[in-house]
Amino acid sequence: MLRILHVGLGPLGIRILNDLHEREVGHVVAAVDNAPALAGQYLHQYVPKASPAIRIQHSLETVDWSVVDLAIVTTSSDLAKCADTFRHLLSKGKAVVSTCEELVYPWLRHVALAEELEELAKRSGGRLLGTGVNPGYLMDALPAFVSSVSKSVRGVACYRVQDASARRIPFQQKIGAGLDDAGFAAKVREGTLRHVGLGESLHFIAHYLGLPIERWEEDIEPVHATRDLQSGVGAIPRGRIAGVRQVAKGYFDEREVVHLEFQAAIGQHDPYDRVLVEGEPRVDVVIPGGVHGDIATSSIVINTLPRVLEAKPGLHTMATIAPPFFVRAGTKR
Amino acid sequence: MLRILHVGLGPLGIRILNDLHEREVGHVVAAVDNAPALAGQYLHQYVPKASPAIRIQHSLETVDWSVVDLAIVTTSSDLAKCADTFRHLLSKGKAVVSTCEELVYPWLRHVALAEELEELAKRSGGRLLGTGVNPGYLMDALPAFVSSVSKSVRGVACYRVQDASARRIPFQQKIGAGLDDAGFAAKVREGTLRHVGLGESLHFIAHYLGLPIERWEEDIEPVHATRDLQSGVGAIPRGRIAGVRQVAKGYFDEREVVHLEFQAAIGQHDPYDRVLVEGEPRVDVVIPGGVHGDIATSSIVINTLPRVLEAKPGLHTMATIAPPFFVRAGTKR
Numbered sequence: 018m019l020r021i022l023h024v025g026l027g028p029l030g031i032r033i034l035n036d037l038h039e040r041e042v043g044h045v046v047a048a049v050d051n052a053p054a055l056a057g058q059y060l061h062q063y064v065p066k067a068s069p070a071i072r073i074q075h076s077l078e079t080v081d082w083s084v085v086d087l088a089i090v091t092t093s094s095d096l097a098k099c100a101d102t103f104r105h106l107l108s109k110g111k112a113v114v115s116t117c118e119e120l121v122y123p124w125l126r127h128v129a130l131a132e133e134l135e136e137l138a139k140r141s142g143g144r145l146l147g148t149g150v151n152p153g154y155l156m157d158a159l160p161a162f163v164s165s166v167s168k169s170v171r172g173v174a175c176y177r178v179q180d181a182s183a184r185r186i187p188f189q190q191k192i193g194a195g196l197d198d199a200g201f202a203a204k205v206r207e208g209t210l211r212h213v214g215l216g217e218s219l220h221f222i223a224h225y226l227g228l229p230i231e232r233w234e235e236d237i238e239p240v241h242a243t244r245d246l247q248s249g250v251g252a253i254p255r256g257r258i259a260g261v262r263q264v265a266k267g268y269f270d271e272r273e274v275v276h277l278e279f280q281a282a283i284g285q286h287d288p289y290d291r292v293l294v295e296g297e298p299r300v301d302v303v304i305p306g307g308v309h310g311d312i313a314t315s316s317i318v319i320n321t322l323p324r325v326l327e328a329k330p331g332l333h334t335m336a337t338i339a340p341p342f343f344v345r346a347g348t349k350r
Numbered sequence: 351m352l353r354i355l356h357v358g359l360g361p362l363g364i365r366i367l368n369d370l371h372e373r374e375v376g377h378v379v380a381a382v383d384n385a386p387a388l389a390g391q392y393l394h395q396y397v398p399k400a401s402p403a404i405r406i407q408h409s410l411e412t413v414d415w416s417v418v419d420l421a422i423v424t425t426s427s428d429l430a431k432c433a434d435t436f437r438h439l440l441s442k443g444k445a446v447v448s449t450c451e452e453l454v455y456p457w458l459r460h461v462a463l464a465e466e467l468e469e470l471a472k473r474s475g476g477r478l479l480g481t482g483v484n485p486g487y488l489m490d491a492l493p494a495f496v497s498s499v500s501k502s503v504r505g506v507a508c509y510r511v512q513d514a515s516a517r518r519i520p521f522q523q524k525i526g527a528g529l530d531d532a533g534f535a536a537k538v539r540e541g542t543l544r545h546v547g548l549g550e551s552l553h554f555i556a557h558y559l560g561l562p563i564e565r566w567e568e569d570i571e572p573v574h575a576t577r578d579l580q581s582g583v584g585a586i587p588r589g590r591i592a593g594v595r596q597v598a599k600g601y602f603d604e605r606e607v608v609h610l611e612f613q614a615a616i617g618q619h620d621p622y623d624r625v626l627v628e629g630e631p632r633v634d635v636v637i638p639g640g641v642h643g644d645i646a647t648s649s650i651v652i653n654t655l656p657r658v659l660e661a662k663p664g665l666h667t668m669a670t671i672a673p674p675f676f677v678r679a680g681t682k683r
Contacts, residue, residue, distance in 0.1 A: 036501055150499060162495050164676035165653045166483060166646035168369055227678030296676075298642040302635060309631040313499035320498045340673040343497035343629075345560030 018346075019043030019322055022085045022111070024102055025092035026050040026073065029116060031063045033089060033315045038066035041346035042319055046084045049074045077105045087322055090115035094213040096127045103134055107143035112325045114318055118214040120147025121157060122221040122334065135332035146325050146333040150313035151177060152214030156277050157221040158335035160292045163300055164226055170296040173222050174276040179307055180285040181260055186249040192281045193239060195250045196258040201239045211237065212279050215265035219275050223267055225336050228274045230267040237263045240282040248283045259283045320344050351679075352376030352655055355418045355444070357435055358425035359383040359406065361520075362449060364396045366422060366648045371399035374679035375652055379417045382407045410438045420655055423448035427546040429460045436467055440476035445658045447651055451547040453480025454490060455554040455667065468665035479658050479666040483646035484510060485547030489610050490554035491668035493625045496633055497559055503629040506555050507609040512640055513618040514593055519582040525614045526572060528583045529591040534572045544570065545612050548598035552608050556600055558669050561607045563600040570596045573615040581616045592616045653677050 021043045023034055030050075037043050045067050048060045056075035060067045074080065088106045093099050096119035106113045123131035138145050147153065156175040164170055181189055193201045193210055204210040215235055223230045242259040245252065253259055260282025267275035290304040321341040328338045335341075354376045356367055363383075370376050378400050381393045389408035393400045407413065421439045426432050429452035439446045456464035471478055480486065489508040497503055514522050526534045526543055537543040548568055556563045575592040578585065586592055593615025600608035623637040654674040661671045 040501065154499060158673070159495075161675035162492075162673050165674040166487060166641050166649050167653070167676040168373065168645050168649045170676045170678070226676050227681035294676075298645050299639075300637060300641060301639065302637050304633060304635050306632075306634065308499050308633060312501050312631050316499050316501045320500070335673075336675065337672055339670055340491070340495050340668075341498040342494035342669065343500040343503045343559050343627075345503070348560035 019326070020046045020084055020086045022047045022049070022080060022088040024049045024077070024088060024090045026055060026063060027091060029314065030089075030091035032311065033091065033318055034064040034067065036315045037319055038064060040319065042344050043087070043322065044068070045071065047071065047074065047080050049077055049080065051075060077102065082109050082111075085111060087111065087326060088113045089318060090117065092117070094118040096120050096123055096130060100130055103145060104137060107134065107137045107145060108141050110142040112144040114146050114148060114321055114325050116149045116314060116318060117147050118149065118152050119217060120145070121149070121152040121214060122217040122224070123147070123332070125217055125220045131332060138331050142330045144325050144328050144330055144333060146321060146335070146338060148317055148321050148335055150308060150310055150317055151279070152218045152221075153335060154313070154317055155290050155292070155308060156215070156218035160222055160294060161225050161336055162340070163292055163302055164294050166298070166300060167294055168297045170226050170228065170294055172228065172274045172276070172295040173226065174293040174295070175218070176278045176289070176291040177280070177307065178285060178288050179281040179310070180288045181281045181283050182248065189249045189283065192260045193258045194248050194260060194283050195253050198239060198258070201258050205237055210261060212261070212263050215263060215277050215279060219265045219267050219277055221334065221336070222275050228267070229269050230275065231269050233265065233267040235263065235265040237261060240280060242284065244284070246284045253283060260285070317341065352659070353379045353417055353419045355380045355382070355413060355421040357382045357410070357421060357423045359388060359396060360424060362647065363422070363424035365644065366424065366651055367397040367400065369648045370652055371397060373652065375677050376420070376655065377401070378404065380404065380407065380413050382410055382413065384408060410435065415442050418444060420444065420659060421446045422651060423450065425450070427451040429453050429456055429463060433463055433467075436478060437470060440467065440470045440478060441474050443475040445477040447479050447481060447654055447658050449482045449647060449651060450480050451482065451485050452550060453478070454482070454485040454547060455550040455557070456480070456665070458550055458553045464665060471664050475663045477658050477661050477663055477666060479654060479668070479671060481650055481654050481668055483641060483643055483650055484612070485551045485554075486668060487646070487650055488623050488625070488641060489548070489551035493555055493627060494558050494669055495673070496625055496635055497627050499631070499633060500627055501630045503559050503561065503627055505561065505607045505609070505628040506559065507626040507628070508551070509611045509622070509624040510613070510640065511618060511621050512614040512643070513621045514614045514616050515581065522582045522616065525593045526591045527581050527593060527616050528586050531572060531591070534591050538570055543594060545594070545596050548596060548610050548612060552598045552600050552610055554667065554669070555608050561600070562602050563608065564602050566598065566600040568596065568598040570594060573613060575617065577617070579617045586616060593618070650674065
């Protein structure tokens with residue numbers, strides 16, 4: 018059983034810890050969250066199978082490092098905001114898995130920080146990986162893995178089309194469901210409607226598959242309801258916003274070589290995930306129904322833990338650790 | 351550019367070497383085949399881009415090891431028949447990639463030999479991997495990689511359904527096209543009609559995904575033409591053999607936990623590959639049209655070369671090397 022320090026007790030963090038205990042892959046030995054309301058509370062209020070003795074700590078300063086094998090960090094999408102946490106954990110020589118979206122390919126927006134973390138990890142014997150279902154798997158690790166059967170690759174396209182009807186209300190709010198166009202535009206300007214990670218996935222593909230990108234762009238636009246819809250945020254009349262469509266495109270020599278498309282809307286018909294590797298051979302991979310985002314992100318974090326623990330010290334990506342697969346408790350590998 | 355020693359100049363070996371040079375990922379520095387007709391011949395007759403100075407050697411004894419980075423072995427499906435070659439290469443501390451089907455999961459049929467090769471590799475600094483598109487990818491590495499989004503896995507099913515119409519004549523002959531039932535049964539008894547590797551893929555999945563197998567079975571049966579067909583081996587009247595269907599099933603507690611199905615027939619409609627991971631979530635991955643076997647096997651051998659070279663010394667599988675992806679010449683990773 019892996020002994021886990023968890024940092025960041027938002028909904029995703031709590032889900033991961035509950036799954037970790039339910040699956041008996043590991044157990045939490047310490048939990049940290051800097052929200053004043055959480056400090057000192059008993060973790061088992063949120064994670065019923067956690068030891069009743071564990072109180073949520075306010076900071077990493079009070080952690081007993083001798084009992085920690087691995088750390089999981091679910092605090093922010095923004096690598097700069099996670100940096101101090103990663104520095105602290107790496108300086109203790111720990112292996113760290115995080116859902117920080119920008120960490121999936123940190124060289125896009127944080128070259129200097131990525132180099133600093135890489136050096137610190139190597140020096141102190143730590144390991145650091147960013148993962149998740151998207152970014153982290155469907156639009157980066159999976160297309161790279163699919164391309165292993167390729168003799169040539171001219172381009173890559175990935176599509177993630179989701180029906181948001183069955184998702185939790187905060188998710189429906191986040192994609193703008195029920196807004197009018199002005200309200201949607203305002204949320205886009207605020208930056209609260211953006212799915213983080215398409216740029217990271219795009220540059221992950223470009224880097225590992227040798228598809229040079231001269232310029233890239235990312236657009237976000239509303240998906241309008243084409244009929245009256247019901248949703249968790251109330252009725253959505255035809256013409257109002259049902260959800261969001263976000264597209265990232267990478268160009269070389271005016272040719273689009275990487276195309277990533279993310280769409281989540283209430284009432285979306287026939288959701289799916291799809292990876293298309295254009296080349297010899299052309300490989301078209303379709304997942305009808307798509308991959309459930311919440312379960313998958315928690316699962317991939319847990320399933321990568323053993324692979325990160327056994328990896329060389331350093332800053333890793335999903336292309337440099339051994340391929341993760343479902344980890345069953347008590348199974349020798 | 352990787353400097354390659356190639357052992358085994360059958361059609362697959364020659365294809366790999368031509369692809370290797372065309373892709374400029376590596377170049378061959380020595381080639382060995384024990385067929386008397388080949389020894390002493392110039393390799394560039396078969397591999398036009400190979401150096402005109404290279405003659406095919408009859409044995410590994412005469413190889414200049416100082417110029418070899420990696421070896422590729424395409425000699426036999428049978429691990430026992432490849433064992434002396436692997437011993438020789440590993441004793442020189444070389445990294446070796448082979449299409450030997452039984453090497454994809456050698457512990458199924460050759461436990462003692464697998465242990466011997468593992469120990470030799472570790473002692474001498476060599477690395478050994480068995481791969482290919484099937485076995486090696488579609489029914490083992492790919493379902494394992496798909497399961498990385500899984501919270502639980504109850505079972506795995508893989509399907510490979512191919513239209514043999516466009517394949518080379520030896521392949522059409524190998525699947526029994528044009529035979530009557532008695533002729534098909536005779537070839538099955540001879541063992542010449544068998545696709546090698548379903549058992550290896552099945553036990554690969556069972557091992558890494560923790561699906562204990564109490565017993566397993568493998569069946570082979572003819573696919574009959576349901577209409578008059580044309581093929582490379584001549585006309586196939588309705589009712590004659592169009593191809594072969596081979597199914598491997600692994601059971602635990604009388605429940606089928608792994609199901610692998612391979613079908614190749616002339617005139618097969620809607621060929622596809624499919625991986626179904628039953629669990630939470632259920633993940634159904636479909637590749638309409640399927641993956642072209644000849645291109646893919648050559649590609650995956652070439653694309654795994656850098657990952658095997660950087661792996662720890664030892665006997666590897668597709669689950670223990672870093673995940674392969676398309677390797678583009680001149681790309682820094």
